[in-house]
Amino acid sequence: MTLVWTKTYVTLVYSRPTMKVWIIFLLCLAGQAFAASVTGEEPIADELVVEEEELNLEDALEEIVPEGGNPVQVETGEFDDVIEIVEEDVNAENPCLNHHCKKGKVCEVDEENIPMCVCQDPTSCPESVGEYENVCATDNTTYDSSCHFFAHKCSLEGTKKGHKLHLDYIGPCKFIEPCLDAELTEFPLRMRDWLKNVLVTLYERDEENNLLTEKQKLRVKKIYENEKRLQAGDHSLDLLAHDFEKNYNMYIFPVHWQFGQLDQHPSDRFLSHTELSPLRAPLIPMEHCTTRFFEQCDSDNDKYIALEEWAKCFGIKDQDVDQDLVI
Structure with missing residues (x-):
C-alpha cells in the first residue's frame, strides 16, 4: 500500500494493509x-x-483556506486613520467573514444584511483532478469530491432520502x-x-x-x-x-x-x-x-x-x- 499526497488530499492505494500507512x-x-x-476551538455539539x-471528514480532503486576512491592503504611514475606517467598513459590509456554515452550505446575507447559511450549488465546487478526490456515499454513488457530496446532501435536506444519505468511504464506489x-x-x-x-x-x-x-x-x-x-x-x-x-x-x-x-x-x-x-x-x-x-x-x-x-x-x-x- 502506498500513500500519495497531492495538495492536502491523501490517496490510499490498497494492495494489503501495512504498518507504515497506518502509522502515517x-x-x-x-x-x-x-x-x-x-x-x-470548541467541539461541535452532536445532535444525538x-x-x-x-463529521467534517472532508476537512482532511479539502484545501485549507486562510481566514482572518485583511481583504484591503493600504499603505501605512499618513493613512492610519483611513485604514481603520476601511477595516470597519469591510467588516460591516461582510458579515459572512466570521459566520460558520457546515459542509454543504455557504454563507449569504439577507435583505437586512444578516448572514445566513444556504445550500451550496454543486457546480461551484472545485473540479476534481483525480480519483483520489472521489468519495462513495451510502447510495452507492461516486461523487467527484466531498464538496460535491455535501452540496448534494444539503439539497435533499428535510427529505427521507437526504436523511439516510451519508458519506461511506474515501475513493470511488467499488464492490466490498x-x-x-x-x-x-x-x-x-x-x-x-x-x-x-x-x-x-x-x-x-x-x-x-x-x-x-x-x-x-x-x-x-x-x-x-x-x-x-x-x-x-x-x-x-x-x-x-x-x-x-x-x-x-x-x-x-x-x-x-x-x-x-x-x-x-x-x-x-x-x-x-x-x-x-x-x-x-x-x-x-x-x-x-x-x-x-x-x-x-x-x-x-x-x-x-x-x-x-x-x-x-x-x-x-x-x-x-x-x-x-x-x-
Whole structure:
C-alpha cells in the first residue's frame, strides 16, 4: 500500500494493509486532534441523531483556506486613520467573514444584511483532478469530491432520502466483499498492533512536535522501554495473538487512546457514526470487515459505541476499562 499526497488530499492505494500507512494515517489524525486543542476551538455539539450531521471528514480532503486576512491592503504611514475606517467598513459590509456554515452550505446575507447559511450549488465546487478526490456515499454513488457530496446532501435536506444519505468511504464506489466470521476475528489483532506502534512512533518523534500530552508520553514511555515489546512489522496473525496474550498490558492504553482521539464531537464517552468517520472512511477500501466490526461493537444497537463496548471489541477485560486512560 502506498500513500500519495497531492495538495492536502491523501490517496490510499490498497494492495494489503501495512504498518507504515497506518502509522502515517493515524499520525494525521493525532495532528488534527492536537491542532484543534491548541487553537482552542470548541467541539461541535452532536445532535444525538446520527443522521442529523456529518463529521467534517472532508476537512482532511479539502484545501485549507486562510481566514482572518485583511481583504484591503493600504499603505501605512499618513493613512492610519483611513485604514481603520476601511477595516470597519469591510467588516460591516461582510458579515459572512466570521459566520460558520457546515459542509454543504455557504454563507449569504439577507435583505437586512444578516448572514445566513444556504445550500451550496454543486457546480461551484472545485473540479476534481483525480480519483483520489472521489468519495462513495451510502447510495452507492461516486461523487467527484466531498464538496460535491455535501452540496448534494444539503439539497435533499428535510427529505427521507437526504436523511439516510451519508458519506461511506474515501475513493470511488467499488464492490466490498462480504466479511466472513473468521476474517472478522483477525481485524482487532492487526488494529491493536497498529495502534500500539503508532503511539510508539509518536513518542519517538515528539521532542518538538508536541504530538502527545505529557500524561500520554508517560504512558507510552513504559511501552517504548519495555524489552518485550513486539517491534513493528508485518507479523503473522498467530504471532499477534500470542503477543497480545503475553504482553496484554501494552495494549490497554493504545485502545483507550484511540477512543479518546475519536471522541471529540462532543467528548462524552460515546462514539457516534459521525465521530467514527475519520477512522472508518479510509479503512473500508483496505479492510472489508470495517463496517461489520464497528456494527458488532455496538452491542446494544443504540447507534453509539460506549467506551466499554469499544474496549470489549479489542479484547480489553472489563476490569481494565478506565475512563482516566482516555487522555
